[in-house]
Structure formats: C-alpha cells, structure tokens
Amino acid sequence: MSNFDNAYKRTINTEGGYANDPRDRGGETYKGVSRNNWPRWSGWRIVDGVKNNLVKQPPHGTPEYRNWVRELNRQLAGSPLLQNAVMAFYKNNFWGNLGEITDQRVAEELFDKRVNCGDVACRWIQRAAAVVADGTIGPKSLAAINAADPAALLSKFNDAAFHYYEGLIRVDSSQAVFRNSWYGRLKNYDGSQFDTEGVA
Numbered sequence: 479m480s481n482f483d484n485a486y487k488r489t490i491n492t493e494g495g496y497a498n499d500p501r502d503r504g505g506e507t508y509k510g511v512s513r514n515n516w517p518r519w520s521g522w523r524i525v526d527g528v529k530n531n532l533v534k535q536p537p538h539g540t541p542e543y544r545n546w547v548r549e550l551n552r553q554l555a556g557s558p559l560l561q562n563a564v565m566a567f568y569k570n571n572f573w574g575n576l577g578e579i580t581d582q583r584v585a586e587e588l589f590d591k592r593v594n595c596g597d598v599a600c601r602w603i604q605r606a607a608a609v610v611a612d613g614t615i616g617p618k619s620l621a622a623i624n625a626a627d628p629a630a631l632l633s634k635f636n637d638a639a640f641h642y643y644e645g646l647i648r649v650d651s652s653q654a655v656f657r658n659s660w661y662g663r664l665k666n667y668d669g670s671q672f673d674t675e676g677v678a
Contacts, residue, residue, distance in 0.1 A: 480585030482573050486565060489590045492663060495551035496525070500538055501652055508554065509564045510593060521563040528553045568593065578620050581628045588615075590663055591639050598642065606634035636664050 493510030504512030508525050529535070532550060536542035554560055572592045579585040584603075591599035600619075601611040607622035615623075623631065647654045 480577050480579045480582045482569055482577060484582060485573070485576070485586040485589045486568055488586055489568070489593055490564070492590070493593075496547055496554060498535065498538060498547075501655055503653075511564065511567055516567075519563070519567060521560050521567070524557055524560040524563070525554060528557070575615060575620070578624075580624045584623060584628050584631060587632055587635060591635075594663060595639065595642060599639070602635050602638035602642075603631070605638065606631050640664055 490509055496506075496508050498506045503514070505514040507513065508521060511519055511521065513519075513522060528550060532546065536546050572589060576585045576589055579588070588599060588603050591602070597613045600613045600615050603615075603623060604611040604613075604619050607619065607626050609619050609622045643657070647657060
C-alpha cells in the first residue's frame with residue numbers, strides 16, 4: 479500500500495506557494511490550487527482575508543510584486559487552517575484509491591501528474607500497463623499497474639507526460655516559460671532527472 483503523506487510532501491514542494499502569473503492558464507493559484515478551476519475551494523476565503531490586509535498587488539514580475547508575494551506567502555504559511563485545507567483538497571480530489579498501488583514511487587508519480595495535468599495522467603498509466611485507457615483507475619487497472627515492472631512502467635508514463643508538455647508548448651508558445659518547471663516533475667524510477675537532452 480502506498481502512503482499519501484509521502485506523495486503529498488513531494489508534490490506540494492513542487493507546487494510552491496501563491497502565484498498570480500498572467501501567463502498561467504490556471505490564473506491565481508495557491509500551492510497549485512487554481513482559482514479558475516476551483517473557485518469554490520474553501521481556502522480562498524483565507525487567502526483573500528490575508529490579501530485584504532496587505533497593500534494592493536503590484537504588477538506581476540516587478541520587484542514590488544516579489545516583495546509583496548513573499549510577505550503574502552509568509553503569512554499564508556502561518557495559517558494551520560489553510561494548510562489543512564490544501565492537504566484535504568489534494569487527498570479528496572487526486573489521491574482516491576492510489577493507496578492501493580503497491581509501489582510508492584509509481585503512486586507518487588501518478589498522483590503528481592494527476593495534480594499537474596488532470597485525469598489524462600490516468601490514461602497514460604493505463605496505456606503503460608496495457609489496459610483499457612478510460613481514465614478511471616479501477617480494480618483491473620490497479621491489478622495491471624501492480625503487476626508491471628515499476629521502472630518500465632514509469633519510463634513509458636513519463637515519456638507520455640513529456641510529449642504532453644511539449645504539445646502544450648507547440649499549441650501555445652507562451653507556455654514555454656513553464657517548460658523547466660514541467661520538466662522538473664519528470665523523474666525516472668531511480669529519482670534521477672528524466673532525459674530531456676536535445677529538446678529546445
């Protein structure tokens with residue numbers, strides 16, 4: 479059985495804190511929770527309350543913005559209620575039955591890409607495990623995932639993620655600014671960086 483807490487710690491460290499980058503299709507985010515996609519998340523009330531006690535957000539990318547967001551993140555990190563809301567959000571929406579995956583690294587990779595890319599990640603792992611790719615991780619998918627060689631499974635899985643990220647950039651070149659961040663999520667089974675050599 480895989481452990482949610484370990485998977486969460488890895489993913490949340492990648493997600494960072496508050497951001498409001500106009501180039502990000504998700505819009506305003508806190509620890510990866512996108513306001514455009516999750517406008518009713520309970521944590522936004524806390525974020526807004528803290529923001530209202532600060533000066534108005536300066537233009538993105540300016541030194542004033544960096545100082546502003548640094549102070550905002552400091553205050554948000556000090557709210558146990560908000561941090562618990564973040565953890566509950568990820569467990570309820572993205573973990574599900576991934577605890578039934580026997581290999582911790584496989585569960586962590588699937589969880590991380592599900593957070594970052596959505597349920598398309600479930601289809602990647604299903605194709606890698608040679609089962610019907612319907613996007614629903616049910617008993618047959620779990621059995622196939624658990625029976626597969628973890629290293630071979632994750633090699634195929636991360637290859638699919640790599641091509642997905644590159645496809646986003648081909649469709650909209652403005653998204654290239656996120657390439658390094660996306661590549662940083664691609665790990666081989668041994669924890670080393672996924673091979674992206676030769677990619678512009």
